[in-house]
Amino acid sequence: MASDDHDERGFFGERSLPQPKRDTEPKKPHYLGHRERLRARFSASGGDALVDYELLELLLFRLIPRADTKPVAKALLARFGTLAEVLGAPVNLLQEVKGVGPAVALDLKIVAASATRMARGEISGREVLSSWNQVLDYCRAAMAFEEREQFRILFLDKKNVLIAEEVQQTGTVDHTPVYPREVIRRALELSATAIILVHNHPSGDPAPSRADIDMTKTIIDIARPLGIAVHDHIIIGKKGFASMKGLLLI
Structure with a gap:
């Protein structure tokens, strides 16, 4: 009978306790949900439903894909005043705002040029x-x-x-x-x-x-x-x- 006995201490000692399941998926940055909500609002109601800094955020989403763009948008508006003034600002002054590099400044000027071309089309001919x-x-x-x-x-x-x-x-x-x-x-x-x-x-x-x-x-x-x-x-x-x-x- 002794040979059939099991030592509980040995039984548990030989087997490790089950480990809690770890979440192997990295957490999404907090700003991704904000981007999705802002895009949804624009899609549902158009630009009139958004204030200047939110429209500017939408522009910056593609220009700055891996960062929170709200602080950059608000800093630009604090410096220049309105969305129109941000787009009208020269490249060198845009780059003085934290978070705005040469590429972002140039892309904002491309947006401005497109808006001007569209306005000209309204009166041409x-x-x-x-x-x-x-x-x-x-x-x-x-x-x-x-x-x-x-x-x-x-x-x-x-x-x-x-x-x-x-x-x-x-x-x-x-x-x-x-x-x-x-x-x-x-x-x-x-x-x-x-x-x-x-x-x-x-x-x-x-x-x-x-x-x-x-x-x-x-x-x-x-x-x-x-x-x-x-x-x-x-x-x-x-x-x-x-x-x-x-x-x-x-």
Whole structure:
């Protein structure tokens, strides 16, 4: 019988206790769930359902795939103010924000260029005076956040359809040289019968200066005998615009 006895101590000693099952799958980063929820909100309700920093996060998801983009989005907005100002900011200033390197800054500028191209498409080949809001949207997208003054001209045919749009001069932070006779010469080359003048004020204040008014009147005086109308001179600032015609200055 002794040979049939089992020593319980030996029995348990020879067998290790079962080990608790370990979770071998790595935990997902916390921001992945946030990304999925944000994408779902955009898919269900569109961009109007999201505030600026959330839209910026959506852009940054693909640009910064392996990090939490919310702090970067909020830092960009804290630095520049609005989503439009972030996209309009120059590459060197974008890179001063923590988390934004050369590649991300360049991709943001590509998004900005695409938005400007889309805005231009809204007025290309259309009767401009009946699409005035689209004209203003395009001018703001193209010029509002430039660091230097630009003088831009919209050339129209006899039906006020946009036939060309060009930057004639680029100047400094507070001045652009404008040559009225060159403006009219180009209008004649394009067979334009009307033009709209546009320039930006990098300072942000769109109020026309005395020099802006005098220059515009000179262009009008040269254009009138040649049958070319100057419909308006629009000044674009970061926070708004001024129309010389609307202000009864021309």
